[in-house]
Amino acid sequence: MTISNPRPPRDEAEFASVTNLIQQVFADDATTQAHLALVRSTAFLPGSLPAVWHPDGRALAVVQAVPCKIALLGTWVAGGIITMVATDQDVRGQGHMRACMNAAHEWLKSSGYPLAILYGIPAVYPRFDYRPVMPHSDVRYPTPERAAARSLRQATTRDLEAITQLFNEQEIDRPCSIQRQAEQWIWSGGTRSMAVLESAGGITGYARYAAAETSTLDVIESATRAGHEPEFLDALHAQAAERGSRSVRLRLMPDHPLVREVSRRATQLDLSDVQAVVQPPQAGMLCVLDIEATVNLLQPQITRRLRGQALRLEIGARKGIDVGVGGPTVRIPQQAELAHVLSGYPGIAALRQWGALQSDKHGFDLAQLAFPTEWPRWSVEPYWGE
């Protein structure tokens, strides 16, 4: 079968066919319904929902590009989230997704969004020039016996504004985080599984946790106002004790402020059960769609991080990209590798170890490269630091 050029749905009937395909490919649960609401709200941005169509009018493959702001080098950059990646199972492996993805990328580039991010399976997306840039770690320890008196309280919808502000304040420094709006907390199933710490000046921290799991307080997401981390961690422990959770689990990025606080208390907490494992399968992945536009947008930040030294890029379509930071330039073999450099996690370390990256194009160990995880000497390379 020849691949028809992807294009967005033209009418309600075609839109219904796209919805149908998404429901078939993904479990038809609350999360998919929330995604579908998002698809509907942005579907008619021309070009944002490219689909491949069967001559009989059925959607065979679809992908959605949702404009967003992505944190890179301490600032928000215009980009797109790639979501709803779905091909009808009868026609997989025929290049339909590649066609959709190319169309979505072209649409993003031409609309002024030079970066794309997605959350997905690392085995698939390097094929589309994405690189894992948001590894998670898994830190577990028994709930401390002497927990603080004050614990967290259940969040309500009235807290969402403050939570969002907190999230964005913190996440601007987490490479490749997505800026959120208060109404976008649909992913987390609302406030049911969210708890906040209320201090004199308002809400100073929140955690989203797996509500169904009680034996462990399983924190999936969290943000704290700078300086309030010790107080927040104490309250989190009190909350764990209160709900009868025997252990605490933090599934956060390895350099998350809360993880750093735990790391700081390594000798007080019984961390014998720590699995300081970076888990790429849950990672966000970044693709630099337009190198020049990206570098132009980020030049002030890049220059500041490099303390005045320029990042030199020589872009050659076939030869790769030469990247120089002060000293000699290093050739990046593919456009995709720039995602790692800009994300700041591997940063300079990645450049130093480029040989290792090149040796295994798709399966390199980002975790070991970016995060030496020998607990408790667990540390993260400072972004662009020496």
Ligand SMILES: CC(C)(COP(=O)(O)OP(=O)(O)OC[C@H]1O[C@@H](n2cnc3c(N)ncnc32)[C@H](O)[C@@H]1OP(=O)(O)O)[C@@H](O)C(=O)NCCC(=O)NCCS
């Ligand atoms: C993943 C999926 C969208 C791929 O769609 P498709 O139309 O079969 O993809 P294509 O034929 O265009 O293949 C594009 C590339 O992806 C690769 N690819 C596709 N499925 C893959 C898989 N399961 N594992 C590894 N690579 C895969 C192909 O080999 C191809 O790469 P190549 O051109 O370098 O050989 C499809 O299998 C699907 O809908 N899966 C279920 C839903 C899903 O998992 N979505 C992603 C959620 S994160």
